[in-house]
Each structure stands twice: as C-alpha cells, then as structure tokens.
Amino acid sequence: MSYLPDERQIYVSGRLWHEIYPKVNLSPFIHALHEGINLTKYGEGLNKFYFNFLVVLPKSKVLEPYAYYSRKKKEADISVKIPYNLMLNASEDEAIKLMEEAYLKGIDKLKTFSLKNTFDIDGFKKDVKSIFAKEKWYELAVAA
C-alpha cells in the first residue's frame, strides 16, 4: 500500500453504520484517487476535494448528505448517501460499483457551485471514470 501524506488534494472518508464494514472498503478509493488525480490539471478553482460515503440505517435521521464549497480556500466537501439495503445485499464487486457511482455523483454536485470558469468538472469526472474503468482497479490500488 502506497505512502499517504496527511496533506493531499483528494480525501475520501465514510460515515458508516458499523455493521456494513468492511464491505464499504474505503482504502482503494483513498489510494487510487490520491495517486491518479491532480486537481491542478483542471484549473485553479479547487485545491482540495473531500468526499464522504454515507451509509446509514434506512430510518436514520441523524446524518444527512451535504455539499459545501469554500471559495476562499477553494475546497469542496461533499457527502453522498448510498442506500443501506443496496449495500447490505451487494457482493464485494457490486459494493465497489455502488461506491463508484456515489463518487461520480459527488463530482456532479460540484456543478452546483460557482466553478464554471475556474475548474473543468467534466475533465475531472472523465479521469476518475477512467480510473474506475480499469479491470479490478480496487485490488491493484491496495496492492500497490
């Protein structure tokens, strides 16, 4: 597993109901996106991208998805919910697919911020998609 500096551009975390772990495997996302993405390539509008997978019990009312952007710091913080039952019944590969979809949805949420002329959101999304398109990328990312 590659060395991960505390200070980086891409942060991936989870807020998870404890019984769903370790099916929600954050490590491949943390490492592959840190290794494969350089935000400066897409413009100056975003220095840091914080993403949070939210997988909580269906009736839970405590934690909700969110999306924040700090124009001053050029940082986005986005949380996307994955339906608990879908994750519960998913195989390991299906769980990764659900997480990939959630991450790409999170990138789309960047379009709600005023980044139009300062950050190429579509370019960012395209590069993330190409990381996810590689065969068994999530196994390679952790093995590296």
Place this chain on the structure above:
Amino acid sequence: MRLFKTDTPKTTSTGKEIPLKVSIHPESKPNSDPGTGLHFLLIFIALGGVLFALQQMAEGKKSPIVVDESGKASLAPHRKEKLEREIEEIDNAAQYALRAENDGYFPCYTCPDGKGTIYLYKGELWRVGTTRKGDKGRYPKRDYGAPNLTFFIEFEGTYSECLKMEKIKIYNYPLLPEAMKRDFILAIPPGNLIDN
C-alpha cells in the same frame, strides 16, 4: 503635517498687526489621507452593527404567542416550529466510534509515556463520541482530530441514550482485547480527552 510661515509679520498704517498667513507646505501635503480607508471601515462596521441591532429588535417584536378570536392563547408558529425542531434533534442522536483506517501512529491524549502518539492497527478504536441531528458543525471536511480515521455509527437513539452508551464504551475501553494486549493500560480511548 508640517506648517511654516509664509511671510514675516506685517503691520497696517494704523499699526495694527496683520495675522501671519499660514499654509501647508505643498511637499508635505499627503496625496490621500491614510486614515480615510480606516474611517470607511469603521463607518461600515458601525452601519452593520446598527442593521444587526434593528434586525434583532424586529425579531424580538415577534410575539412568542398568538391569541385566537375566542381569546385562547397558543405558541406562535415560529416558536412551535423551533421547539419541534430542537426536540427532534434531541430525539435523534448517534453514538459513534472513530477507528483507524490504516495501521499507523495516531495522537494519544492520555498515553503514559508522554510521547503523545500511539500505534493503532486498522479498525482499532481511537475515539468514542455522540452527535445529534443538525450537528453540522461536527467534523467538517472529515477533520476528526487526526487523519486516516473512519466514522462508524454504533448506536442510534435519543441524545440521553447515546450519551449513556458513549460513557459505557469509554469506561469499558481498557477491557477491549486491543487495549489489553499493550504493555500499558489506557483508561480511555486514545482520542478521548476525558471520561465523557
């Protein structure tokens, strides 16, 4: 501002002294007053304060009750809404655990050696806490107090129930296998500062 005399004292024919003309030396006259920007800022802050005070007064004028045609008083809708929202927040809380996402060193607030760090293996407990619905201020940008931690919800209930669960887990921490295998005993999880 430097001043100087432009003429020597003069007198009129009647002997009355004409006051000296005083002018500002052209070179010493500043192009712009450095205090002007500060004045504008102070005026801006003062205006903001006045507007804020007026807004507070307007809100304060909203009556906390409404009286219907029959004279029956009840809570004003805005107060009722706030009450319901705050009760809902108290009723919907979660006890969480922050666990190591990867093996590595993490801050330790109560470690006996004074190093201030502890080595945790993936999945080991760093901190136990409680959060409530609407507690948006907690851990923005996944800043949990240390990097490489994952947030697990372990129990949901009322705020009181979650605080009790949190306390039980903090006090029982030294009995966990991961805590007992160390050559020193930690009374509480390494990321907790005190017993609650």
